[in-house]
Amino acid sequence: MSSWVRWWLFGAFAACGLLYATTRSTLVFPLAIIVLVVLVMRSPERAALGGGGMVVTGPWFLYQLRAAVERCAEMDRSPSGSCEIYGVEEQGFAMILYVLVGLGLTAYAALRPRLTRA
Numbered sequence: 001m002s003s004w005v006r007w008w009l010f011g012a013f014a015a016c017g018l019l020y021a022t023t024r025s026t027l028v029f030p031l032a033i034i035v036l037v038v039l040v041m042r043s044p045e046r047a048a049l050g051g052g053g054m055v056v057t058g059p060w061f062l063y064q065l066r067a068a069v070e071r072c073a074e075m076d077r078s079p080s081g082s083c084e085i086y087g088v089e090e091q092g093f094a095m096i097l098y099v100l101v102g103l104g105l106t107a108y109a110a111l112r113p114r115l116t117r118a
Contacts, residue, residue: 011050014049016056047109
């Protein structure tokens with residue numbers, strides 16, 4: 001297994017673990033950000049680590065946005081409730097860009113050894 005694949009998988013697992021920790025306790029969020037920044041800064045394969053983290057967490061963010069819109073629509077249909085969400089298109093666009101940047105970093109990490117040899 002090549003080095004970038006190992007770092008990509010490590011980034012994916014680290015991002016999932018940090019995401020899980022931050023959804024359970026908001027006090028963990030600053031610590032999780034610090035750990036992630038240190039990991040990315042110190043990693044020899046920064047692109048693979050970041051790409052793995054972004055590709056794995058991006059769909060989760062999109063799923064949560066979709067779930068929020070569905071919950072709001074359900075509340076809006078109830079006789080005594082009302083709900084409006086603003087900026088859904090912009091948030092969705094930003095999350096899709098987030099995933100695309102992760103895919104770009106992954107492609108860069110995969111192609112970099114070939115580019116440096118040439």
